[in-house]
Amino acid sequence: MSKFNKKSVSFMLFDWGTSPIPTIHTTFIFSVYFVNSIAVDNGTFFWACILGFSGFLTAILSPILGSFSDKKGNRKFILFILTIFGFISTSLLWFALPGSEYLVFATVFSCLSILCMELIFVLYNSLLCKASDEKSYGQISGLSWCAGYLGGIASLIFCLLIFIFPENLPFGISKEHAGDVRACMLFISIWLLLFCLPLFFYVKEPKKNPTQHNTFNYLNRGLKMIFKSKTLLRYFIARIFYFDALVTLFAFGGIYATKVFNFDKIEILYFAVLINISAALGALFGGYLDDKISPFKTIKLSLLGLVFSGLILISIENKIFFWMVSFFLGFFVGPLQSSSRVLLVKIVPENRGSQFFGIAIFSGKITSFLGPLIYGSLVMSFGSQKYGMFFVILLFLISYFILGKSEPRKLAEK
Numbered sequence: 001m002s003k004f005n006k007k008s009v010s011f012m013l014f015d016w017g018t019s020p021i022p023t024i025h026t027t028f029i030f031s032v033y034f035v036n037s038i039a040v041d042n043g044t045f046f047w048a049c050i051l052g053f054s055g056f057l058t059a060i061l062s063p064i065l066g067s068f069s070d071k072k073g074n075r076k077f078i079l080f081i082l083t084i085f086g087f088i089s090t091s092l093l094w095f096a097l098p099g100s101e102y103l104v105f106a107t108v109f110s111c112l113s114i115l116c117m118e119l120i121f122v123l124y125n126s127l128l129c130k131a132s133d134e135k136s137y138g139q140i141s142g143l144s145w146c147a148g149y150l151g152g153i154a155s156l157i158f159c160l161l162i163f164i165f166p167e168n169l170p171f172g173i174s175k176e177h178a179g180d181v182r183a184c185m186l187f188i189s190i191w192l193l194l195f196c197l198p199l200f201f202y203v204k205e206p207k208k209n210p211t212q213h214n215t216f217n218y219l220n221r222g223l224k225m226i227f228k229s230k231t232l233l234r235y236f237i238a239r240i241f242y243f244d245a246l247v248t249l250f251a252f253g254g255i256y257a258t259k260v261f262n263f264d265k266i267e268i269l270y271f272a273v274l275i276n277i278s279a280a281l282g283a284l285f286g287g288y289l290d291d292k293i294s295p296f297k298t299i300k301l302s303l304l305g306l307v308f309s310g311l312i313l314i315s316i317e318n319k320i321f322f323w324m325v326s327f328f329l330g331f332f333v334g335p336l337q338s339s340s341r342v343l344l345v346k347i348v349p350e351n352r353g354s355q356f357f358g359i360a361i362f363s364g365k366i367t368s369f370l371g372p373l374i375y376g377s378l379v380m381s382f383g384s385q386k387y388g389m390f391f392v393i394l395l396f397l398i399s400y401f402i403l404g405k406s407e408p409r410k411l412a413e414k
Contacts (some may be wrong), residue, residue, distance in 0.1 A: 003132070006201075006202040007130065007203050007204075008131050010095060010142075010202040011127065011132070011199060012143050012144040012147045013195045013199070014138070014195065014199045015144040015147045015151065015153035016147040016148060017151070017191060017193075017194065018086075018148070018192060019147075019152040019155070020136050020152060020155030020156075020192070021090055021188050021189075021400060022111065022114075022157055023153075023155055023187050024187075025090060025093070025114070026130075026373070027111070028157075029164070030093065030185060032183045033178060034046075034047055034096075034106055034110070035047055035070050037097060037099075038059065038098060038100065038103055039100070039106075040136045046103070046292045050114065053111060053120070054111045054114040055365050058119060058361065059362050059368075060090075060195055061119060061340060062118075062119065062122050062359070062361040062362050063219055063222075063355065063359045064083065064215060065078065065123075065128070065153075065217040065354070065358055066122045066355040066357055066359070067215050069122075069123060069354045070351060071208070071211060071353045073207070073209075075123045075124075075126060075205060075206060076127075076203070078203050079127075079199075079200075080200055082119055083120065083121050083193070083196050085115075086117055088114040088189075089110075089112040089238040090189045090192070091185060091190075092109045093109055093185040094182045095182075096159045096185075097178070098177060099179050118361070121361065122357050122361055125345075125357045126353030126354045126356075126357045127199070127206065127346075128342070129206060130203050130205075131203050133145065134346065135219070135291060136291060136344050138287040138288065138289065138290020138291040138292075138298075138339070139290070139291055141193065141283075141286020141287055141290070141338045141339075142288065142334075142338045144338075144378065145279075145280070145283035145287075145334060145337060145338040145341075146234070146283045149249060149279050150276070150280050150323055150332070151213070153272075153276045153277070155191060155294075157190055157385060158224075159184045159187060161182045162187075162228055163187070164180050164184070164211060178184035196223040206350045206351065206354075207350045208257065208351060209351040210351075211252040218355070219355065222355045223359070226237060226359070228346055229408060229411070231406045231408040232408040234402055234404050235343070235403060236313070236359070238284040238400075238403045239360060240363050240399075241395045241399035241402065242336065242368055244367055244368055244371035244395055245371060245396050246333065246337070246394075247368045248371035248375050248388075248392050249329075249392050251303070251372050252372070252385075252389075252392075253271075254268050254271060254272070256389055259385045260385050261319050261322050268396055274323065274326060275329075275330040277330075278327045278328070279331065279333045279337075280334060281331060282330065282331035282332055283333065283334030283337070286302065286335020286338050286339050287342075289335065289341075290338075295340070295346065295408040296339075297407075298335050298372065299335075299336060299340060299343065301354050302336040302339065303336065303399060305328070305332035305334075306329065306332045306333070306396045307397050307400070309325055309328045309329040310389065310396065311331060312325050313325045313326070315387045322324050340360070343400050347408050347409065348410075349411055350413075352411070354386055369397065370398075374391055375388035375389075375391055375392065379392055
């Protein structure tokens with residue numbers, strides 16, 4: 001099988017297609033609009049509730065959805081339904097006008113959009129086994145993560161240049177009633193649909209699991225498989241720590257730059273671009289390592305890279321050095337995420353792929369509130385962002401030692 005064909009390219013395009021929604025909706029443009037113009041009173045609290053509730057639902061539903069789709073052999077169909085719901089819920093935010101009377105409307109459809117975009121990856125990640133052959137899992141996964149990072153940045157630049165910065169907007173759109181921000185939601189919805197559709201034509205459905213158990217018994221058997229394998233159990237526990245660390249790093253990276261190095265809004269935007277580009281390059285390099293030395297070893301190297309980069313980061317005071325070290329920090333984030341997908345695809349039977357990715361997302365989400373909470377508590381207690389960032393480094397280090405030296409072995413089909 002050629003590395004680059006309709007299957008692998010459509011898999012990469014799906015990552016490119018989904019990335020603008022978390023970038024534009026959750027992080028940069030709509031979230032700011034929601035806090036400042038819709039939920040004028042306690043906007044940050046309401047947005048945190050949206051993120052928290054959608055994250056909780058993602059954690060609970062992911063293993064169930066994954067197990068159900070394995071049993072029914074309909075991963076692509078459910079993925080298509082989630083993609084359509086994501087498209088509809090995001091595009092409906094065009095109608096979220098400024099004012100508290102739109103608070104409930106914006107909250108409901110923001111939550112639905114975020115939930116769909118999270119659940120999508122239970123099924124999408126499991127399709128890697130059909131988008132590539134085993135010898136190039138790493139490179140195709142790395143390329144798709146790279147496409148996702150670059151897609152997020154590209155969509156942000158497009159939105160800023162087409163809708164946010166200009167005084168005269170295209171298609172007869174007016175800036176009145178935040179038409180520029182709301183137009184961004186239509187733009188990324190169309191982007192989602194346009195680039196995600198090829199996957200449904202070119203990537204085949206994975207094997208259906210022949211189990212006769214109901215969904216919850218089948219899920220229980222999957223959990224037992226994890227607990228019977230010490231190396232796999234160690235991996236899932238380590239995931240809890242390093243995904244908590246990543247969530248906290250993403251949440252507070254910009255705040256750290258602002259508080260410690262006095263970054264202004266434009267510098268924060270450049271900082272986000274730098275991190276995404278470096279992570280994209282790291283994912284490419286990590287994908288190459290996955291196929292050469294194994295994704296397990298790539299994960300461990302990435303964790304060490306994050307620990308050492310982080311320690312240097314909190315010890316420097318020079319702004320130029322901060323930019324340089326931040327590049328390396330982002331570089332190790334990319335392969336940590338991409339290689340985690342490759343490892344599961346390599347060791348989990350094809351007909352249990354969605355279930356295990358569902359469990360993986362559960363492990364990454366269920367305690368994701370703790371990292372930011374502890375980070376904030378440390379900063380409040382000691383009056384310095386560096387204590388919070390040291391906690392993030394500690395999480396990466398703990399996960400490195402939990403992983404141990406032995407790689408998880410491929411599970412037998414059951």
